[in-house]
Amino acid sequence: MTSQAQTSTRRDELLAIAAELFATKGFKNTTVRDIADAAGILSGSLYHHFDSKESMVDEILSSFQEELFGKYAEIVAGDADPRAKLDAAVRVSFEAIDRHRNEVAIFQNEADYLGTFERFAYLADRNQQSRDVWHALLNEGVSSGALRQDLDIELVYRFIRDTVWVAVRWYRPGAKLSHTDIANQYLTILLDGITS
Amino acid sequence: MTSQAQTSTRRDELLAIAAELFATKGFKNTTVRDIADAAGILSGSLYHHFDSKESMVDEILSSFQEELFGKYAEIVAGDADPRAKLDAAVRVSFEAIDRHRNEVAIFQNEADYLGTFERFAYLADRNQQSRDVWHALLNEGVSSGALRQDLDIELVYRFIRDTVWVAVRWYRPGAKLSHTDIANQYLTILLDGITS
DNA sequence: GTCTATAGACCGATAGAC
DNA sequence: GTCTATCGGTCTATAGAC
Numbered sequence: 001m002t003s004q005a006q007t008s009t010r011r012d013e014l015l016a017i018a019a020e021l022f023a024t025k026g027f028k029n030t031t032v033r034d035i036a037d038a039a040g041i042l043s044g045s046l047y048h049h050f051d052s053k054e055s056m057v058d059e060i061l062s063s064f065q066e067e068l069f070g071k072y073a074e075i076v077a078g079d080a081d082p083r084a085k086l087d088a089a090v091r092v093s094f095e096a097i098d099r100h101r102n103e104v105a106i107f108q109n110e111a112d113y114l115g116t117f118e119r120f121a122y123l124a125d126r127n128q129q130s131r132d133v134w135h136a137l138l139n140e141g142v143s144s145g146a147l148r149q150d151l152d153i154e155l156v157y158r159f160i161r162d163t164v165w166v167a168v169r170w171y172r173p174g175a176k177l178s179h180t181d182i183a184n185q186y187l188t189i190l191l192d193g194i195t196s
Numbered sequence: 197m198t199s200q201a202q203t204s205t206r207r208d209e210l211l212a213i214a215a216e217l218f219a220t221k222g223f224k225n226t227t228v229r230d231i232a233d234a235a236g237i238l239s240g241s242l243y244h245h246f247d248s249k250e251s252m253v254d255e256i257l258s259s260f261q262e263e264l265f266g267k268y269a270e271i272v273a274g275d276a277d278p279r280a281k282l283d284a285a286v287r288v289s290f291e292a293i294d295r296h297r298n299e300v301a302i303f304q305n306e307a308d309y310l311g312t313f314e315r316f317a318y319l320a321d322r323n324q325q326s327r328d329v330w331h332a333l334l335n336e337g338v339s340s341g342a343l344r345q346d347l348d349i350e351l352v353y354r355f356i357r358d359t360v361w362v363a364v365r366w367y368r369p370g371a372k373l374s375h376t377d378i379a380n381q382y383l384t385i386l387l388d389g390i391t392s
Numbered sequence: 393g394t395c396t397a398t399a400g401a402c403c404g405a406t407a408g409a410c
Numbered sequence: 411g412t413c414t415a416t417c418g419g420t421c422t423a424t425a426g427a428c
Contacts, residue, residue: 028224
């Protein structure tokens, strides 16, 4: 293994430690000393790896979002029927919560605040991109007759988006219910309601 | 009007200004100078009215929660049928978002962090109390036959709680959809689903 | 009730030794 | 790649004048 690979591994370790803290305590509320302490080094040493605290959260968020939106794009471009596409998009989202809990939590909690800086303008773009994906899936569903005609699409989009992502607040990998169980129950409620 | 009442009014003004900032920028990310600036005074002058920044957020949260849980208690104790009670609890919650946007936002964003201090231990109690209310309403619904038997009550509770309260992120009073419109659409989805 | 002035702590970031 | 040492800035909170 080259020293290049070693460096890259160490960077990733530090980013993972930072992500855990940003997700738990918040970006502003996490100090570089917190991150360094958790990594067993001193705060000044972090600046050998990263320009600033902002660079760390930037790297964490942008690499995660690239992965997630790649998956959404595949679903939208696919040729499954509308209901199956909606199903797949919901499942991919709960899977992202399972695999990238910290990244999702940071995006949920900090996007509004970070978005005020030019550096993080791409966060607003991603939000718009996400809205486009869900609107497309819901409109396909309505025009194909799979979904009710009387729905306010924008409102349904918000309910789906919010309910899916907010699960990151309580979901813990390895708990009684897997992310697949949760997606199943959630899709049942969303599609058919809770009345008997 | 007595000087007592004047003092109380000024306190309330300052609390409202602080609540707006805490809700928008976050508690930790709002400085006492921010609050003072918005009020047109200097930061030191705030300490004539309040012990600390923590006291401000404490007062904001506790008085709001007292009001909200009073309403939940009335609904639970009432003699409406299970479905009407569930309906009422959802409507009261969206109404709270309409009337106390900042307070709800602060609770949503900061409860986890603030809850780590003894002073805010009551936040965890309120969470448990909320869980009890919704579980009671949902269990009544299932045993009366109004709701499906195959629901995971804890999961349904979380979905309702999350979806209702997270609306504070995008709901703005005076927008196209009133809080009643939103409650209507939300109850439709929750009760009957989005499929045709 | 607000101001002036400042204490004391903590913050992000840097320079240079090892 | 980490440490020592520290700078300049900002934070909450206080003391006392007006």
